[in-house]
Amino acid sequence: MTAKATTSATFEQDVLQADGPVLVDFWAEWCGPCRMVSPVLDEIAAENPDKITVLKLNVDENPDLAMKYQITSIPAMKVFDKGEVKTSIIGAKPKFALEQDLADYLK
Template structure:
């Protein structure tokens, strides 16, 4: 399913295929409808997804509907941004941030 911001939504059921088996790094935003900072981050993620489309896949996982993945990776706060490469988490960031800072933080993993 694609959200209004153009970012794919993943679920517990398709996480392995969409994220762990992806052919490029994947940035997963662990999010929730009730999360204000998640809403603030949405346009930043859309811009990052557009700018890095050839190097990075960006997806969202709603933690309320998909608790298994959240629990498996020890996610406690929203938004948590986690980068997966070759099936493994390689970077984790908590909280909203501006686009430039997010791009800088992603540079070493994409």
């Protein structure tokens, strides 16, 4: 199972109104570290389907959301729960480090 894409048009329904935590990966095609972290997030999504939803948001195609959530460097990941940002993770990290950052959601 890989992470699905969300856009400005679907963000409210996909993320803000979701049941349970949603990790949004803010990324872009040209971003090398984003491409490194993407398969790791896919693995986390596949291993924890009932615990956390993982979505990807292309910042070049959805600049309004990148601005709204103050994304100044990518990859940036934010965990939303009940419509609010609960956790922010900046930069590409290995899987174990991401799992530590997300430990509260992966229990």
